[in-house]
Amino acid sequence: MASVLLVVFVNGKICKDPNIISADDFFFPGLNMPGNTSNAQGSRVTPVNVNQLPGLNTLGISLVRIDYAPYGLNPPHTLPRATEVLVVVEGTLFVGFTLYPGDVFVFPEGLIHFQFNVGKTNAFVFAGLSSQNPGVITIANAVFGSDPPISLDVLTKAFQVDANVNIYLQAQFK
Numbered sequence: 001m002a003s004v005l006l007v008v009f010v011n012g013k014i015c016k017d018p019n020i021i022s023a024d025d026f027f028f029p030g031l032n033m034p035g036n037t038s039n040a041q042g043s044r045v046t047p048v049n050v051n052q053l054p055g056l057n058t059l060g061i062s063l064v065r066i067d068y069a070p071y072g073l074n075p076p077h078t079l080p081r082a083t084e085v086l087v088v089v090e091g092t093l094f095v096g097f098t099l100y101p102g103d104v105f106v107f108p109e110g111l112i113h114f115q116f117n118v119g120k121t122n123a124f125v126f127a128g129l130s131s132q133n134p135g136v137i138t139i140a141n142a143v144f145g146s147d148p149p150i151s152l153d154v155l156t157k158a159f160q161v162d163a164n165v166n167i168y169l170q171a172q173f174k
């Protein structure tokens with residue numbers, strides 16, 4: 001007799017049984033603490049989305065704190081599912097315009113954007129995101145670090161630079 005295999009795919013998080021939800025599902029502490037910026041980019045994103053705060057599920061909203069060492073960069077990236085509204089708390093950031101404490105900037109959903117600390121001190125921001133699960137695609141990693149790699153013929157024609165330049169760039173994202 002033939003058996004039927006039922007497989008359900010959920011595009012997002014499944015809802016918890018209401019009987020096992022607790023107040024902790026709606027609580028996340030510690031966003032007053034700076035993220036560790038000791039890395040090649042000199043920046044750290046601390047996310048508070050549905051993965052850290054289950055109570056955000058289905059609500060269409062989340063938050064990040066981003067810390068930047070002096071000259072630290074949050075490299076060009078796009079959020080496939082969220083608009084980002086950012087407020088500078090400390091420091092001076094270049095995002096295409098220069099932002100100072102208290103300045104608010106909005107990056108519309110899907111737009112490639114970055115933040116670069118052009119000040120001599122640490123900087124940090126909070127940013128609201130219009131999705132409980134915004135996603136992130138970092139441009140350099142996606143283009144030069146993909147596995148399997150994008151062929152040199154494609155990169156060479158797309159970027160109009162010598163194949164060796166692309167080989168070099170791919171090596172940075174291995």
Ligand SMILES: *[C@@H]1O[C@H](CO)[C@@H](O)[C@H](O)[C@H]1NC(C)=O
Binds near residue numbers: 036038
């Ligand atoms: C920050 O990250 C670096 C590199 O991973 C690590 O060596 C260091 O211990 C971390 N610092 C703290 C305070 O966690």
